[in-house]
Amino acid sequence: MNADRALAISAGAATNFPFHPETGQTPYFRLGKLDLTVELPSAPENDGGQLYVSVFSEIVKESSWQLASAAFRTGVSFRSTSVAKASEVPVKTIHLPPGRYWVKTVWDRNQPFQHDLNSYEGMREWKESGEPAPAAEAGDFENGMTEIIDLRPGTTAQIRIKCIQPGKPTVDKISPVE
Numbered sequence: 001m002n003a004d005r006a007l008a009i010s011a012g013a014a015t016n017f018p019f020h021p022e023t024g025q026t027p028y029f030r031l032g033k034l035d036l037t038v039e040l041p042s043a044p045e046n047d048g049g050q051l052y053v054s055v056f057s058e059i060v061k062e063s064s065w066q067l068a069s070a071a072f073r074t075g076v077s078f079r080s081t082s083v084a085k086a087s088e089v090p091v092k093t094i095h096l097p098p099g100r101y102w103v104k105t106v107w108d109r110n111q112p113f114q115h116d117l118n119s120y121e122g123m124r125e126w127k128e129s130g131e132p133a134p135a136a137e138a139g140d141f142e143n144g145m146t147e148i149i150d151l152r153p154g155t156t157a158q159i160r161i162k163c164i165q166p167g168k169p170t171v172d173k174i175s176p177v178e
């Protein structure tokens with residue numbers, strides 16, 4: 001919010017930041033907001049895996065999402081007791097500079113997990129690392145290419161992502177017999 005205020009002030013767009021009693025927040029002027037809801041094929045069970053969410057610029061092609069840097073990444077661990085076990089998962093609100101984006105989600109249900117999204121350190125590592133989300137394997141789910149989201153300053157885009165596409169089984173490499 002402070003970065004958004006600084007951008008608005010430097011651009012001369014706003015000097016008065018009204019407070020909204022119903023939300024308890026001041027509005028964003030220069031950033032856009034994504035409110036994501038991810039639909040899963042079923043409600044996660046206890047310790048039902050982790051949901052990786054990556055937001056990419058429109059210039060990143062679907063075929064190269066694992067090689068590209070995401071504009072924003074977050075996730076949800078279903079191990080936490082504070083996470084409702086439902087087939088629709090609200091994701092933390094995401095504020096981004098105006099632009100065109102698309103979202104990739106992977107519901108990783110196979111342990112061990114690359115990052116422990118249930119812990120602060122694990123979530124921080126995932127958000128800050130350049131590593132891609134794990135690819136959806138057998139038993140996992142992902143979404144296909146989503147529509148491009150045109151995020152404009154001061155607006156909120158409410159997006160529903162269907163993370164219901166089954167992952168592909170991995171093929172173990174067989175070493176040649178000597």
